[in-house]
Amino acid sequence: MVVTGRAALLALLLTAPVALVARSWGAVLLVDAVLLALLGADASLAGSPRALTFARTGDHTTRLGEEAVVTLTVRNIGRRRVHGILRDAWAPTAGVAITRHALDVEPERLVRVSSVLRPVRRGERRPDLVTVRSLGPLRLAGRQASHAVPWAVRVLPGFPSRKHLPSRLARLRELDGRVALMVRGQGSEFDSLREYVLGDDVRSIDWRATARASDVMVRTWRPERDRRVLIVLDTSRTSAARVGDGTRLDASMDASFLLGALAGKAGDRVDLLAFDRAVRADVRRPGATELLPQMSRALSDVEPLLVEADAHAMVAAIDARVRQHALVVLLTALEPSALREGLLPYLPGLAARHTVVLASVRDQRLEELAAMRGDAPAVYDAASAAQAIATRDRMTALVTRAGIEVIDATPDEIAPKLADRYLALKAAGRL
Amino acid sequence: MSVDVAGLGDIASISGPTLRQRMRANRGLLVIMTLVLVLTTLVALAQSQQKAGFLDPDATDKSGSRALATLLRAQGVTVIRETTAAGVAADLRTSPDATLLIAPTGPVSDSMLAAVRDERVGHTVLIEPDPFVAQEFAPWAESGRRSGSTDEVAPGCAFAVATRAGALLPVGTTYTATRAGILSCWNGSVLDSGTVLDSGGGVTVVGLSPAFTNSELASSGYASMTMGVLGRSSTLVWWLPSIADPLQVAPGEEQPSIQDLVPSWVGWALLQVVIAMLLVIWWRGRRLGRVVVEPLPVVVRATESVEGRARLYRRGRARGRAADALRISTLARLQTRLSLPRTADVATVVAAVATRTGRTDTDIAALLSPGSDPTDDVGLTRLANALDALENEVRHP
Incomplete structure (x- = not known):
């Protein structure tokens, strides 16, 4: 049983008669007994909040930054009208602005209540209990009950670098020969023979074919297709670092989506692996159209863990997935301590078997700190940041010497830079 | 328990943790709270042993008089602390020649004076007496002004105690004698009746109340003066009149209580307001469903270690x-x-x-x-x- 503010107000209003007329224990007892009886009667006349059934319909997935609508259907299976408040509770990061709704449902009728989710975090968002407070005809008191109505909305990671995709796809088409720009060196895989037109590189004339045909023939080349690309996301402690608006892992995911979309369109086979001490997400051989949805789904509830990455197991997992030569993209951090204790010893071996790109999300704050001047604390900050930058640069040099391509870029730049590096490798036929 | 009705989801009843489960979950907190409670009780008990109170012979704080009482006891004077007029009367009956000290710690009513008046007293010492007490014991002393001199003053009288004590700082109230033969020392800070009075023992009025306190006793000539005034006989009854004295009100009379002063309807109104407040508590106390909790992923500031090293x-x-x-x-x-x-x-x-x-x-x-x-x-x-x-x-x- 619950009471409302009206009940308290009524009790307060009864002060006047009690003070002016009653003035005895019996009278006060009588007045308040009547009040209590009134409250009890009102509560018992309220429609039962237990005699309700619920069902949900609506969106199962949404992307970070977009909306999802989940509708709750309430059906009154009791004998009385249920009038009051309904609270459809969701976790705070589900971003439901209005959780309390006025409810008025006659017996054997349905009412729909919609919750609009604007999630602020990726992963699976589930509702908490649905609580109904049903008030009596006098609105003095009522009854309340909670129901569990399960549902789940999967919030896929955001893909803010999607805006870079069209320009990169245009570059890919240039490489691919769909645009009449066939120069040798744009790829190494033999495509076809065609007639010579003015402007073609004379070096690509195929003399043997020319001899057979009546016209001058040129060879065309195209980039290799069906190459393996393995994207490895490091989800260990270094990925938990807040860089810019999100964590390092968020930026890494964004970059892996752009690369995945691009490589998928280029006809390469893209696999994805999220790893710290064990496999956190694993996408193997998705179909070309299923690539992005599968990657998003797999990464939607991957969160950084405060553990040190197990480099040995990570390399073993990579080797288990790609046997032949492949492009292995490691999205990790150029953190000297973590790298030296972890991946660094394995990198030369990996680079011998595959083409390896190590991409790290850089923290601009470090550069800002290094440029700070003014008072003594600022200069100490600057000195410490300068030292951190120096170690990072040494690390970069060390990794580069191991035969690995390094990309160190801010969260906004890492995705396009990684895509460009992929295109450059593809153009050079190094995949 | 769940029932599927008309294919429209489940009714699932939700029950929170029981009291026993809650107690078990918060066991650590309970232990800590009990420990804190026990410790505060112990500290409070320890502190209550140390008394505090103005001119109290047992009090060790700055305004207490434990130092003086101890000195007097060392000289063989029996110091009896009393807070009720009845107690004082009983003490004076057993040791008729005792010195009676009346401290200005509370009002002294007519009936309290009546209880003490008939007992024989060797000598009476009044510390800054209120007009009522002064009227009773020393009608010849007229209260003057507050003395705030910063220079020591010579006794300037024939009172033996004063000449022994020598010059001292007159801080407190000064009095003027309205009768011949009264010894006025230190510009009226101490008046002594000497042997002028016909009835009973002598009376000394002391305006220097700070002289008796623990903090000031050692300064100036206060120790000598106070011991001289109080140590005239082997027993000292130290009366601290108190507001809680049962004799504050004359026997048979009763003090008007607060109930007699307010109109009768206020009580009933208050009762009803309390009931209304209880309803407010009930209304606001019931949540619309439980609090939703959510585990959040860990986020570390990337430059944390760099800034730490800078510091x-x-x-x-x-x-x-x-x-x-x-x-x-x-x-x-x-x-x-x-x-x-x-x-x-x-x-x-x-x-x-x-x-x-x-x-x-x-x-x-x-x-x-x-x-x-x-x-x-x-x-x-x-x-x-x-x-x-x-x-x-x-x-x-």
Whole structure:
């Protein structure tokens, strides 16, 4: 049983008669007994909040930054009208602005209540209990009950670098020969023979074919297709670092989506692996159209863990997935301590078997700190940041010497830079 | 329990944890709270042993009089502390020649005086008496003004105690004698009846109440004066009149209670307001469903360790290290700018910078080569600015 503010107000209003007329224990007892009886009667006349059934319909997935609508259907299976408040509770990061709704449902009728989710975090968002407070005809008191109505909305990671995709796809088409720009060196895989037109590189004339045909023939080349690309996301402690608006892992995911979309369109086979001490997400051989949805789904509830990455197991997992030569993209951090204790010893071996790109999300704050001047604390900050930058640069040099391509870029730049590096490798036929 | 009705989901009843489960979950908190409770009780008990109170012979705080009482006991005087008029009367009955001290700690009513009046007293000492007490015991003493002199004053009277005590600081109230033969010492700070009075023992009026306190007893000639005044007989009854004395009200009379003073309807109104408040508590106390909790992923600020190291440098005054870090980063940038190899040593960089900017070699070497570490934070800041200036010059020669 619950009471409302009206009940308290009524009790307060009864002060006047009690003070002016009653003035005895019996009278006060009588007045308040009547009040209590009134409250009890009102509560018992309220429609039962237990005699309700619920069902949900609506969106199962949404992307970070977009909306999802989940509708709750309430059906009154009791004998009385249920009038009051309904609270459809969701976790705070589900971003439901209005959780309390006025409810008025006659017996054997349905009412729909919609919750609009604007999630602020990726992963699976589930509702908490649905609580109904049903008030009596006098609105003095009522009854309340909670129901569990399960549902789940999967919030896929955001893909803010999607805006870079069209320009990169245009570059890919240039490489691919769909645009009449066939120069040798744009790829190494033999495509076809065609007639010579003015402007073609004379070096690509195929003399043997020319001899057979009546016209001058040129060879065309195209980039290799069906190459393996393995994207490895490091989800260990270094990925938990807040860089810019999100964590390092968020930026890494964004970059892996752009690369995945691009490589998928280029006809390469893209696999994805999220790893710290064990496999956190694993996408193997998705179909070309299923690539992005599968990657998003797999990464939607991957969160950084405060553990040190197990480099040995990570390399073993990579080797288990790609046997032949492949492009292995490691999205990790150029953190000297973590790298030296972890991946660094394995990198030369990996680079011998595959083409390896190590991409790290850089923290601009470090550069800002290094440029700070003014008072003594600022200069100490600057000195410490300068030292951190120096170690990072040494690390970069060390990794580069191991035969690995390094990309160190801010969260906004890492995705396009990684895509460009992929295109450059593809153009050079190094995949 | 769940029932599927008309294919429209489940009704699932939800039950929270029981009291027993809640107790078990919060066991640690309960233990800590019990410990805190026990400790505070112990501390409060320990503190209650130390009494505090103005002119109280048992009180050890600044305004208490434990020091004086102890001194008197050491001299063989029996000090009896009393807070009720009835107790005082009983004490005076058993030791008729005792000295009676009346402290200004509370009002003394008619019936309290009546209880004491008939007993025989060897000597009476009044400390800053209120007019009512003064009227009873020393009608010849007229209360004067507050004395705030900062100079010591000589006794200036024939009172033996005063001449022994010598000059002292008259802080308190001064009195004027309205009857001949009364000894007025220290400009009226102490009046003594001597042997002038016909009835009973003598009366001494002391205006110097601070002289009796623990904090002031040792200063000026107070100790001598107070001991002389109080130590005239072997028993001292130390009366601290109190508001809680049962004799504050004459026997048979009753004090009007607060209930007699307020109109009768107020009580009933209050009762009803309390009931209304209980309903407010009920109304606001019931949540609309439970609190939703959610585990959140961990986020670490990326530059946390860098800033931590900076603070460590600063606290350890590691100016040498900080200066080296700044120099090395400047050197690295200069190498890139001047197209020198990464392996180029400091001397090469210095020479290249000198030709570029026209500064002298020694000037640049002093900036760039390690060794001359700044001795204070100002020096370090200056070095950082000088390095910036040098880099700027190289960029725009």
